[in-house]
Amino acid sequence: MYAAPAIQKLLDELERLPGVGPKSAQRIAYWILNADRATALRLSEAIAEVKETVRFCSRCFNYAEGELCDICSSAKRDHGIICVVSEPRDIPPIERTAVFSGVYHVLGGALSPMEGIGPNDLHIAELMKRLAAEEVQEVVLATNPNVEGETTASYLARLIKPLGIAVTRPASGLPVGGDLEFADEVTLGRAIEARRPL
Amino acid sequence: MYAAPAIQKLLDELERLPGVGPKSAQRIAYWILNADRATALRLSEAIAEVKETVRFCSRCFNYAEGELCDICSSAKRDHGIICVVSEPRDIPPIERTAVFSGVYHVLGGALSPMEGIGPNDLHIAELMKRLAAEEVQEVVLATNPNVEGETTASYLARLIKPLGIAVTRPASGLPVGGDLEFADEVTLGRAIEARRPL
Numbered sequence: 001m002y003a004a005p006a007i008q009k010l011l012d013e014l015e016r017l018p019g020v021g022p023k024s025a026q027r028i029a030y031w032i033l034n035a036d037r038a039t040a041l042r043l044s045e046a047i048a049e050v051k052e053t054v055r056f057c058s059r060c061f062n063y064a065e066g067e068l069c070d071i072c073s074s075a076k077r078d079h080g081i082i083c084v085v086s087e088p089r090d091i092p093p094i095e096r097t098a099v100f101s102g103v104y105h106v107l108g109g110a111l112s113p114m115e116g117i118g119p120n121d122l123h124i125a126e127l128m129k130r131l132a133a134e135e136v137q138e139v140v141l142a143t144n145p146n147v148e149g150e151t152t153a154s155y156l157a158r159l160i161k162p163l164g165i166a167v168t169r170p171a172s173g174l175p176v177g178g179d180l181e182f183a184d185e186v187t188l189g190r191a192i193e194a195r196r197p198l
Numbered sequence: 199m200y201a202a203p204a205i206q207k208l209l210d211e212l213e214r215l216p217g218v219g220p221k222s223a224q225r226i227a228y229w230i231l232n233a234d235r236a237t238a239l240r241l242s243e244a245i246a247e248v249k250e251t252v253r254f255c256s257r258c259f260n261y262a263e264g265e266l267c268d269i270c271s272s273a274k275r276d277h278g279i280i281c282v283v284s285e286p287r288d289i290p291p292i293e294r295t296a297v298f299s300g301v302y303h304v305l306g307g308a309l310s311p312m313e314g315i316g317p318n319d320l321h322i323a324e325l326m327k328r329l330a331a332e333e334v335q336e337v338v339l340a341t342n343p344n345v346e347g348e349t350t351a352s353y354l355a356r357l358i359k360p361l362g363i364a365v366t367r368p369a370s371g372l373p374v375g376g377d378l379e380f381a382d383e384v385t386l387g388r389a390i391e392a393r394r395p396l
Contacts (some may be wrong), residue, residue, distance in 0.1 A: 003290060005262050006251045010244040016237070018229045019222050025378070030287045031216045032245055033252060033261060039214070042250045046208040047242040052236050053204045063231060065202045090226045092201060187332070 061106040110148035259304035295387030308346035
């Protein structure tokens, strides 16, 4: 398509973003062209800044702006409960629930023999070091409820249980507000198995 | 939600973009965090560069990197046919059809009594000056096929016809009420080829 070179370059870069196709890239590019200079530059700088300032927390491998992330360096968090997740992006949804006050450990992926991802490709050794050094009472294995996540959780449970630390996993069940009619069999089966007295 | 300040700032800026809600902003932010530095900075710089280098063509009001846009300054284009559009974003879809070899004139909007947009708010005086100064045989009124676009086309047709210049409009075939920007190439190409005098 025709576009001034600078616009074409912007379109090319925007199209790399996840969920952004040629039409959305065009909408966004024209929005940027129409936006006032300050607004557009704030976006440009926010992208550059995030690459300058954000690195991995040396303890839990969440994104951090200092040596430790805000959660690891907080005295208000319960450092005796570690929630293990696959990726940093899994942390904000858990934080939004406001029911977890412990700390995290990010594995950086999940075990997947299909993709050749083994224990040494994840931050598992670092987790085990934390469990040896810190006083931890419970590890919550909040990997994704899919094949790789379940495999990873089972693997970690086998490693951690012998240390005498409680190992838990978030309950599988029906989504709140969802329709039983539309639940998939596996979810519904697990929900029934995990039924609790009222 | 919890996020490091630099990430939160990026999320805030991303959420301003058209078609980008909180979930897409998060997906894009994590993509940027995971991307290699060079890729992320190319996006950041493309945004800044477009605001530095792109301005309006002094003749047709399309986006341009110099005094004139590439189309106005091209000797390969037929400067005797001017296609009038509402916005710069309407030009790429017409260029993609490859059936139009003339030049453009961007109005910067469409007449809308509802929104208080009158002839003096659009680049109509500049269009009339071009028609007086340049040798123009035909004006194609490719404003959007909606109320404002039709109103604008009728208004311009009444102004231009007395000058003895042919005035045409892309054939109906474009979905009425739709946006020219989102028309598919074949429909738009056929509509332009089948343009008829008003």
